[in-house]
Amino acid sequence: MLSIHSNQIMMEHYQEVLAVSSVQISVRFDAYIVLISGKDLQILALASSEIYLNGKLESIEFVYEK
Amino acid sequence: MKNKKEIGLDEWRLYDDLLHVLQMVKIHDLELYDVSEHATYTSCFAPVFQRHRVHSCFEKAQLVKTTGMLGYCFRCLAKPYRVVGLLCAVGVWYVLSHMVYGIEIKGSDPNCTKLIQDTLVQLGVTTPCYETTLQNIKQDLKKTLEHSIAWLEIEKIGSRYLISYTPKAFASVEELGHEELIAQQDGVIERFEVLHGNKLRKVNEFVHKGDVLVSNVIDTHDQTKTELFVKGRVFAYTWKDVSVTMEDDGMPKSMQYFDMLLQARSEISEQMKKDDRIYHENILQFSKELGKIKMVIHYTLIQDITTP
Numbered sequence: 072m073l074s075i076h077s078n079q080i081m082m083e084h085y086q087e088v089l090a091v092s093s094v095q096i097s098v099r100f101d102a103y104i105v106l107i108s109g110k111d112l113q114i115l116a117l118a119s120s121e122i123y124l125n126g127k128l129e130s131i132e133f134v135y136e137k
Numbered sequence: 138m139k140n141k142k143e144i145g146l147d148e149w150r151l152y153d154d155l156l157h158v159l160q161m162v163k164i165h166d167l168e169l170y171d172v173s174e175h176a177t178y179t180s181c182f183a184p185v186f187q188r189h190r191v192h193s194c195f196e197k198a199q200l201v202k203t204t205g206m207l208g209y210c211f212r213c214l215a216k217p218y219r220v221v222g223l224l225c226a227v228g229v230w231y232v233l234s235h236m237v238y239g240i241e242i243k244g245s246d247p248n249c250t251k252l253i254q255d256t257l258v259q260l261g262v263t264t265p266c267y268e269t270t271l272q273n274i275k276q277d278l279k280k281t282l283e284h285s286i287a288w289l290e291i292e293k294i295g296s297r298y299l300i301s302y303t304p305k306a307f308a309s310v311e312e313l314g315h316e317e318l319i320a321q322q323d324g325v326i327e328r329f330e331v332l333h334g335n336k337l338r339k340v341n342e343f344v345h346k347g348d349v350l351v352s353n354v355i356d357t358h359d360q361t362k363t364e365l366f367v368k369g370r371v372f373a374y375t376w377k378d379v380s381v382t383m384e385d386d387g388m389p390k391s392m393q394y395f396d397m398l399l400q401a402r403s404e405i406s407e408q409m410k411k412d413d414r415i416y417h418e419n420i421l422q423f424s425k426e427l428g429k430i431k432m433v434i435h436y437t438l439i440q441d442i443t444t445p
Contacts, residue, residue: 088159091174114172117162117181 073105073131079115080107080124080131088122098122106132145207146170146182152197155179165194235268239297246304249285253300256281268293313366318351318443320344324373327439331369344373350443373442374416379404380433385425394423397432405436413440 074081082098082105089097089104091114096107112126151158155174158181162169167190170182178199183191185207191198203211213219240257242250257263260277271291278300279289288303313333325343329336334351338344353367379401383393398420405415417437424431 085163087163088156091155091159093174114159115170117159117167117169117172119163119166119168 075128075131078109078126078128080122080128082122082124084120085122093126096124102135104134104136106130106134108132141184142170142182142204143206145185145203145205145210147185147188147191147203148180148182148201149191149195150178150180150199150201151191151195152178152199153195158195161194165190167191167194232267234296236265237268237293237296237298238265240264240300241297242300242302244300244302244304249282249302249304252282252285253278253302264297271298274298313368315353315364315367317349317353317367318369318371320346320348320350320371320373320442321445322346322375322440322442324375324440324442326350327372327374329369329371331371334365334367334369338371344442369443370412370441371443372412372439375438375440375442377405377408377436377438378421378433379436380431382429382431385428385430393430394432397423397430398434401432401434405434405438409438410441410444413438 072083074083082100085098085100087099089099093112094108094110096112096114098105098107107124107128107130109129110127112124114122115125116123153161155172158169158172158179161167167187168184172179172181180201182204185203188200202208214223240254240262242253244250244253256278257274259281260274262269262274271293275289275291278291279286282289285305286302287305290301292299292301318331318334323343323345326338326340328340329351331351334353335355336350337352338348338350344350350371351367351369353365354362355365357363381397381400381404383397383400385393388396402415402418415436416439419435419437420432421435422431422433
């Protein structure tokens with residue numbers, strides 16, 4: 072589940088963080104991968120099932136695996 | 138996932154790349170805050186209770202500092218003399234909190250209260266003292282005062298003992314006598330308050346000093362005499378004149394009048410017993426002669442004429 076508020080994103084029930092940089096973060100969920108692009112992306116909090124991100128968000132892309 | 142830096146978080150330098158750190162978080166169920174990647178390390182904050190797990194997950198983990206209140210406490214406790222001071226404070230607090238500074242005794246009988254106070258002193262329970270087992274004090278008090286106290290309870294409220302008790306009540310057994318009620322002075326009978334005895338006179342009857350008012354003998358139907366117990370009082374109207382004088386001190390006449398009146402009432406009340414009262418007050422004379430003021434008052438009293 073994604074919650075977006077004022078350049079902050081909360082992602083719950085993720086499976087794996089695939090890639091991290093200050094401009095893009097990709098996170099795998101059950102049925103899809105979320106690609107978050109932006110600037111100065113930073114992980115504010117991280118737990119085994121939640122990620123809380125902050126930064127200048129530009130796009131969020133859902134990639135469904137076949 | 139609230140950042141708890143004010144309460145206290147460990148700041149870590151993890152010499153691993155960021156992606157690996159994030160994967161380890163998922164695997165080992167860690168909780169990290171403010172994760173950021175630097176040239177050679179990844180910095181993050183983690184709860185203090187995860188310190189051991191972070192060490193076990195990342196071999197090259199370096200604890201930088203602890204933030205917030207917990208960090209302040211840890212830094213304070215890092216100095217031995219502060220630990221000693223803290224232990225001393227806890228010790229003093231513990232000792233003082235177990236001291237007793239006062240004993241309050243609640244009960245209806247002042248004599249019993251005094252008795253309990255004296256007994257506590259004898260038992261060595263004097264304030265200030267270190268608290269002892271209440272059960273022991275209670276047993277000692279009950280054993281010592283078993284003839285005076287029916288119920289006793291002790292409780293500790295704050296830094297004082299509260300002792301509540303109920304004194305033993307004994308019924309007083311009054312022995313009745315056979316003495317007749319005899320008039321001690323002249324009067325007209327106003328009322329009888331007789332529990333036992335044979336009344337020989339009636340209300341409003343004039344009696345003289347020495348007359349038997351209530352007899353200890355009664356005639357039965359078979360012409361025999363039976364002795365009775367006698368108990369009671371007989372009230373009668375009596376009369377007394379009180380004369381008071383005073384120097385003429387130049388005060389207003391009304392003030393002198395009331396001054397002498399009060400003086401006369403004081404005089405007559407000295408001759409009255411329990412339950413006696415003034416029935417009527419009559420000023421016979423209020424005059425001034427040769428610089429002296431004289432007042433004569435006639436009192437009608439209702440008096441117990443049987444009690445000597």
